[in-house]
Structures are given as C-alpha cells and as structure tokens.
Amino acid sequence: MKKRLLVPREEIAWYPTIDEDLCNGCEACAEFCRPGVFAPGVPEPDAAVVKRPKMQVANPYNCLVLCTRCEPVCPSGAITLPDPHEFECFVEYVE
Numbered sequence: 001m002k003k004r005l006l007v008p009r010e011e012i013a014w015y016p017t018i019d020e021d022l023c024n025g026c027e028a029c030a031e032f033c034r035p036g037v038f039a040p041g042v043p044e045p046d047a048a049v050v051k052r053p054k055m056q057v058a059n060p061y062n063c064l065v066l067c068t069r070c071e072p073v074c075p076s077g078a079i080t081l082p083d084p085h086e087f088e089c090f091v092e093y094v095e
Contacts, residue, residue, distance in 0.1 A: 004092045005065060012090050014082060015060035016070060022078035025052030032073045035062040065091055 005012065016029075016037065030038040039058035044051065055078075057063075066087060071079050 001093045001095060003064075003066065004094050006090055006092055009061050009065070012065055012087065014065045014087050014090075015063040016057055016079045016081050018055055018057060019078045019080070020054050022076045023054040023074075024076050024078075025054050026075060027052075027055065028073050028075060029055055029070050029079060033070055035059070035064060037063045037070070 018029075018038075025040065027038075027040065030036075030040070037057060037059050038055050040053045041056040043053040066084050068081055068084065071081055073079075
C-alpha cells in the first residue's frame with residue numbers, strides 16, 4: 001500500500017533528530033537513508049584528537065513521513081523520531 005500526504009510535506013514536522021552526545025559519526029544513517037536526510041557535520045576545529053564529524057539532519061523534509069527505518073540502523077542509538085501516532089492524520093493509504 002502506498003502513502004499519500006494530505007498536506008504539503010513542508011507542513012509536516014516528521015524527521016529524525018540526532019543526539020550529538022551519542023553520535024559517533026559512523027555515517028551508517030547516511031549510507032542507509034536513500035532520500036539523503038543525513039550528512040556529516042562540521043569537524044571540531046580545535047579538537048586535540050581528530051574525530052569523525054557528528055552526523056546532522058541536513059535535509060529534514062526529504063524524510064518519508066512515518067518512516068522509522070533509520071532509528072535501528074544507528075549503532076549508538078543517537079537517532080530518534082517523533083511519535084508516529086501523532087502524524088498518522090497527515091497520511092492517507094491508497095492502493
């Protein structure tokens with residue numbers, strides 16, 4: 001079954017958030033997400049140890065409404081999504 005949005009995508013605040021304290025910059029989310037929601041952030045300029053940049057939600061409105069597949073892909077548990085029940089009113093299921 002396909003989903004059809006009932007309002008313009010830009011009016012639906014469905015997208016992931018990343019906990020920077022948990023993100024290890026592995027880029028698993030960016031490799032997994034076909035719509036291109038995630039991208040590496042800016043590296044810390046004065047870091048004593050060079051680390052991978054934390055990931056960021058670069059294109060939040062590319063996220064497919066009610067998709068939750070990226071959340072379990074993150075090995076550090078840094079990705080969270082809104083409660084899907086609050087967003088079902090924006091989606092109609094069609095065949």
